[in-house]
Amino acid sequence: MAIATINPATGETVETFEAHPADEVQRRIAQAFEASQKLRTTNYAQRARWMHATADLLEAEVDKTAEMITIEMGKPIAQSRAEVLKCAKNIRYYADNAESFLAAEELADPSSVTASAAGTVWQPLGVVLAVMPWNYPLWQVIRFAAPALMAGNTGLLKHASNVPRSALYLDDLFERGGFPAGSFRTLLIGAGDVAAVIEDSRVTAVTLTGSEPAGRSVAGIAGQQIKKAVLELGGSDPFVVMPSADIEAAATTAVKARISNNGQSCIAGKRFIVHADVYDEFTRLFVAKMNALKVGDPLDETTDVGPLATESGRTDVAELVDDAVVKGAEVLAGGSAPDRAGWYYNPTVLAGLTDEMRIVLEETFGPVASVYKVADREEAVRIANQTTFGLSSAVWSNDPEEQDWFVANLDAGAVFLNGMTVSYPELPFGGIKDSGYGRELAAAGIREFCNLKTVWKA
Numbered sequence: 001m002a003i004a005t006i007n008p009a010t011g012e013t014v015e016t017f018e019a020h021p022a023d024e025v026q027r028r029i030a031q032a033f034e035a036s037q038k039l040r041t042t043n044y045a046q047r048a049r050w051m052h053a054t055a056d057l058l059e060a061e062v063d064k065t066a067e068m069i070t071i072e073m074g075k076p077i078a079q080s081r082a083e084v085l086k087c088a089k090n091i092r093y094y095a096d097n098a099e100s101f102l103a104a105e106e107l108a109d110p111s112s113v114t115a116s117a118a119g120t121v122w123q124p125l126g127v128v129l130a131v132m133p134w135n136y137p138l139w140q141v142i143r144f145a146a147p148a149l150m151a152g153n154t155g156l157l158k159h160a161s162n163v164p165r166s167a168l169y170l171d172d173l174f175e176r177g178g179f180p181a182g183s184f185r186t187l188l189i190g191a192g193d194v195a196a197v198i199e200d201s202r203v204t205a206v207t208l209t210g211s212e213p214a215g216r217s218v219a220g221i222a223g224q225q226i227k228k229a230v231l232e233l234g235g236s237d238p239f240v241v242m243p244s245a246d247i248e249a250a251a252t253t254a255v256k257a258r259i260s261n262n263g264q265s266c267i268a269g270k271r272f273i274v275h276a277d278v279y280d281e282f283t284r285l286f287v288a289k290m291n292a293l294k295v296g297d298p299l300d301e302t303t304d305v306g307p308l309a310t311e312s313g314r315t316d317v318a319e320l321v322d323d324a325v326v327k328g329a330e331v332l333a334g335g336s337a338p339d340r341a342g343w344y345y346n347p348t349v350l351a352g353l354t355d356e357m358r359i360v361l362e363e364t365f366g367p368v369a370s371v372y373k374v375a376d377r378e379e380a381v382r383i384a385n386q387t388t389f390g391l392s393s394a395v396w397s398n399d400p401e402e403q404d405w406f407v408a409n410l411d412a413g414a415v416f417l418n419g420m421t422v423s424y425p426e427l428p429f430g431g432i433k434d435s436g437y438g439r440e441l442a443a444a445g446i447r448e449f450c451n452l453k454t455v456w457k458a
């Protein structure tokens with residue numbers, strides 16, 4: 001795949017980039033390795049100062065950076081600004097909390113292990129490679145980079161080929177904040193060059209956010225190399241609505257959950273599973289709100305839904321919808337691309353889904369919702385759990401017993417009650433099943449790329 005910025009709102013190629021040649025890749029790995037030797041000798045207070053300075057830069061540059069993101073991958077400009085500011089928030093969160101998350105622990109009774117003292121310390125692993133997707137071109141990277149650098153690791157980034165400007169903006173961001181040169185470096189390489197970087201002895205671990213096939217490939221190579229891996233992969237999250245819920249609020253949130261980021265979010269509600277008693281009311285409201293969305297130029301502040309990030313992404317979405325329609329699905333809204341330049345797809349709602357339709361089990365990465373009518377909570381959970389994914393989930397119910405039952409029975413890395421899934425620096429994030437393994441964010445996220453070293457003293 002060519003490394004290029006192509007504006008999805010117009011289809012115009014804005015800028016193309018040459019991949020880094022092999023010697024430049026080697027030079028950058030060496031820089032990251034040397035920086036890792038330096039960074040592990042710095043203390044939390046020093047790294048926290050550099051982190052806050054980095055967050056200051058993000059905040060000062062928010063408007064320019066947001067425009068870069070929108071032109072590169074098409075998300076509405078207000079959402080791009082929010083993404084940049086969320087990155088700054090996450091950086092400050094780890095600056096302020098890393099030391100306590102990674103504090104040494106002493107065994108209260110060391111005599112039980114025949115020691116005078118015993119416990120654990122957390123230490124950095126070294127150079128961590130991040131293979132990242134285009135959908136949140138800054139946020140996905142920062143949520144790995146902030147904890148990794150605060151723990152004393154350094155980072156190498158292989159970003160998606162369609163967001164090279166974002167990749168290069170991140171290349172020197174931490175250095176501009178004061179981190180030693182090489183603490184974070186971008187590699188402009190294709191997917192086919194990732195294996196060699198994982199296999200490099202100076203690289204100690206890898207994290208991938210992206211599709212399931214990419215995750216399988218990277219995890220396989222990391223496994224062969226016996227290197228730690230974290231995988232944040234796809235999702236087809238259920239959004240369950242039960243009769244005790246506030247149906248108007250559920251429908252409003254359902255629209256936001258489905259169309260945020262132009263429908264291209266791993267944690268978007270994609271399958272709306274609604275109890276028969278409130279199905280008609282919910283569906284009527286949901287369809288009306290989806291039809292009311294403004295599709296258009298993502299640089300326009302009033303736009304709700306911009307284009308999909310790539311032409312192939314739009315083709316994938318259109319094929320899933322067409323497959324369902326040919327097999328008998330009912331189109332309640334949208335169902336096609338608008339007649340205009342750029343890779344737009346109309347907000348779409350499908351009902352009457354049956355098991356032979358691809359959309360039932362596959363991830364829909366665009367503004368397309370599937371609605372299911374269910375008789376009871378058991379059927380809701382059966383449908384919710386029937387995909388191979390297990391990222392997050394949402395349940396709308398005002399019955400506390402029912403809420404607990406869903407929390408216990410949904411196969412997912414998270415359950416959001418009477419809300420939509422959102423990532424917060426303070427809450428662990430990650431999936432089960434084919435959505436991957438490991439966790440990002442919170443204390444769990446910073447510990448993934450650390451060595452928990454046991455210390456025993458006679």
Ligand code: NAP
Nearest residue numbers: 132133159160161191194210211214217232233234235266
């Ligand atoms: P993708 O095609 O898997 O690409 C993600 C990254 O992996 C890109 O940098 C890509 O490079 C690279 N890549 C692709 N195939 C590879 C391979 N065989 N070996 C090594 N690297 C490879 O995914 P995407 O289309 O950009 O992103 C959408 C997917 O990401 C969706 O499934 C979405 O659900 C998932 N996602 C998950 C999370 C989460 O936290 N769980 C968050 C966001 C997105 P190139 O661009 O050069 O191909």
